[in-house]
Amino acid sequence: MSKVTTMKKAIAQHVHSGDFLYIGGYICRPAFSAIHEIVRQGIKDLTITRSNAADDFDLLIGAGCVTRFVSTFLSLGFYGLGRCFRRAIEQGIPHKLELEEYTNLSLPMMLMAGAMGMPFVPVKDLVGSDLLEVKSFLGDQKYKIIDSPFDGRKTVLVPALNPDVGIIHVQQADPEGNAQIWGIGGDCKYGANASKKVIVSCERVVSREVVGKDPSRTIVPSFKVVAVVEEPFGAHPGYVPGFYDVDFGFGFEYQQASQTEEGFQQFLKEWVFDQKDRTSYLQHFIDRFGYRRYAQLMADFDYSYPVSYEY
Amino acid sequence: MSKVTTMKKAIAQHVHSGDFLYIGGYICRPAFSAIHEIVRQGIKDLTITRSNAADDFDLLIGAGCVTRFVSTFLSLGFYGLGRCFRRAIEQGIPHKLELEEYTNLSLPMMLMAGAMGMPFVPVKDLVGSDLLEVKSFLGDQKYKIIDSPFDGRKTVLVPALNPDVGIIHVQQADPEGNAQIWGIGGDCKYGANASKKVIVSCERVVSREVVGKDPSRTIVPSFKVVAVVEEPFGAHPGYVPGFYDVDFGFGFEYQQASQTEEGFQQFLKEWVFDQKDRTSYLQHFIDRFGYRRYAQLMADFDYSYPVSYEY
């Protein structure tokens, strides 16, 4: 049963204001085209999560879609601090943003716990830091400290997370949603599997037979997936291993634009609201910067060695 | 720094009587040649663990190497119950075997917890069964039941396991020990990573460059590995995806032989003690059954599609 659809339909049908979303990718495979569509559809009051966030989450926050963020980190990396993120927290622009802050150990573990049906998970970090002192919308449920019933040692437990929707961008998926990746994974496998339903955005839709040639690459099984969207260059300006490189130039454009609220709004108009979908976004990219720059992003190719699963 | 050595040296140097061993593989990639070497070296008083055990663990138990077994299951599958296992428990032959019994959910989670430095892990199974009623060498440390500090619900916690040595058989590894698999994983990734040191047995040693062509297949990093042994057909009579099929005929031989203590001892003599290493074992196999049968075990080959990690 094919679940292939457009991003517009996938978001309209499965993402609602007030939802709790996991959105995968950090520089590697960010689900940018899904994020643009969420902004375009004016979805509001979202709670979002991922370990390590960058320009994609900064944009979603600046666009006013987010009220709560289960976070560890947000920056534009090489280009410094996330400006929309700062404006939201420092000045409440476009509105207040509530943060529940964890770390790149504890948050991935919470997603893993969510994926595995564990109610909570013990972690060894957080202690002795002020991250234990600040609690936001999770309140007393942010963490618990117990004396381990095994050895009496003080142990921090953090709760499992189960987002309403997980959105990931992957290299390839079959029409039913079996999704495959290779290269840097971040917390994408557990974030998606912790979610009650998954939207898979991919560089290419492949046949079930292609998936079956290398089933160890699959990170999400079809039965969790509600929509499959073929969205080439869907992670731009992030990258996808084997497909295209990071677009540092575009990252700089974003950083410059987002320095001011006006600049950010102009960026949103140009790259999100004035584009009806990913195709027109790419058309506009080529119109604006030239095909040469687009082509230069294309990845080189180097073969991995084939293996066999036969007996 | 190459860690390539012989199985004889790897076992002599890193496995000692009284150790707690994780040994990977269940029909798929059992570390049979390592097990034969452990028996040959007369190592005793081992505690062993793995979820799902078969003829390999039955043989190790029958040979008198094992006093404790953190277990979920042991059977010869298609060929019925494990006879050495039964004799040990029912009659104390060759000696008493202590079992600490879990399940194929809780034990893999305990190994995962061990691998991830978690002191314990909550599981949703075990409750309501007599598996909670019987405790053996772990005593009160077998599990704990707490009221979840998050929602007050009764929650079972099982302890992390950290074996002294993990022994796995994989498709390929580089000389420093970066170990790669594809196909059915069992609890091999977590079992190995939970262990304080890892012995990697493999079908082929490949260059570091080959590993780097597809780094997502690696399950154990070099710094955990103390020895790499190239041991083709090392999982026989189990199978290795892409290399060779299960040897059902040999499985039947084992089942028939192990019906009686005498038969089992004769089997040990023929296939373990009279063979000095895996090469002589295979030589004997061919002498005994003919090259044709050996060749028939060889796997077919079907290409996976190459992917690229380039940018």
Place this chain on the structure above:
Amino acid sequence: MKVKPRYIKPELMACCGAREIHDHDVVIVGTGFPTMAANIAKHTHAPHCVLMQESGVFDARPRRPALSISDPCLNPGAAMIGGLVDVMGMFLQGGWVDVGFLSGSQVDKFGNINTTAIGDYHRPKSRLPGSGGANPIGSLAKRTLIIALHDTRRLAEKVDFITTPGYISGPGCRETWGLPPDTGPAVIVTNKAVLRFDPQTKEAYLATFHPGHTVEEIVENTPWKLKVADDIHQTVPPTDEELEVLHQVLDPNGLIAVYEKRGYV
């Protein structure tokens, strides 16, 4: 001259299992019967059901019948292969599995299953393999389908050892222990009958008797006072469609007959 029967008992039992599977169900299977049952369902009324094996395999495409949950034939062509933690943790404990198949050396009236030891645990008359995946499947799958031989030794008032909890000692027990809501045994398919569980008492009762068997015979061969459904009737024999799938697609060589040798007659 012997006339080849239209179907054999293991085929009927597989069909009984198949009929318990709904379209879109996520099913965890072992080998043999369960796989056959799930595949009959997939080829008839439940084309969108999907299968997994606890060893780490989802949606395998075996070209020969798998003889274990780690059989080589489960690798090529599967949709996803990971490990035990993926299937037992991420899928089963994660709450995604609708149907699990189990069998046991002893099954009692509350659907508790023993695969650990016959007799006293510490001095067993016969030591069995242990839980493996059975305990978590019986604990966490929404519906557990149990396959058993129907005699007073295999069925029991109370199993010697609860490896896998059914309804434990009756109504409310699963809830008290904190097992997930709306889980538990749905049916015991035996070689003589289909037993279901009374929603009030959680005790297995006789729902249908297989062709060739009688209510009296079944009651006699059941070691607890077996209640009989008000609408007791004969098990519907394999339909033409089910048999066609069995004989032409799934098992053209009739390998399922091996179960006859194990007593499923």
Place this chain on the structure above:
Amino acid sequence: MKVKPRYIKPELMACCGAREIHDHDVVIVGTGFPTMAANIAKHTHAPHCVLMQESGVFDARPRRPALSISDPCLNPGAAMIGGLVDVMGMFLQGGWVDVGFLSGSQVDKFGNINTTAIGDYHRPKSRLPGSGGANPIGSLAKRTLIIALHDTRRLAEKVDFITTPGYISGPGCRETWGLPPDTGPAVIVTNKAVLRFDPQTKEAYLATFHPGHTVEEIVENTPWKLKVADDIHQTVPPTDEELEVLHQVLDPNGLIAVYEKRGYV
């Protein structure tokens, strides 16, 4: 005519970092300095040290300098690629990481690091990125190497917010909180000096001053009463071997100079 200096300050600092790495160390790095430092070590006295990035990469073979921990160049040729749970969970929390590099907008005398907010947390003067991997690295790596700018704004008596614990509020604190034994900050490498931690008081003291700086200047630019080592001496300048590796192998285009613009002079 300007004479090209033998080395620039960021290069000296990278060498200071490199010298803290022992052979066979397992090192978790971010970008820039730490990677450079670890690679200098690998090419000189610690050929068997291995590097990982928290995003899921072990032993990458980048052909260009990585600009983030998820940089595309970290993929091709790495020895192992998984996700955050593999590196932060299985390797770091598992207890396998010897050395972690951290930097911060504020670092205090006990080696606590602030990357969360300047000013009041709830009404920050400046909101920073947050912990990311810093807190677990500082909590769990055996030795944390801290890189900081040396002035009275970046160094502090007490950070505004402890994102990453150093010795918290002094001796015994890490133990009280249950952090693993034998972990904690080993050194603060600044653009003026190398500070180490007193084993008794857990307070950072001046161990060596970089060429061109004086003890007085350094004490003046440190916001706590900086103790000075009995054997205080000048930081050993980059050796010929270190410079050769830096200039010919690791950074032929001198990209490390970017740190000069960030104040590392």
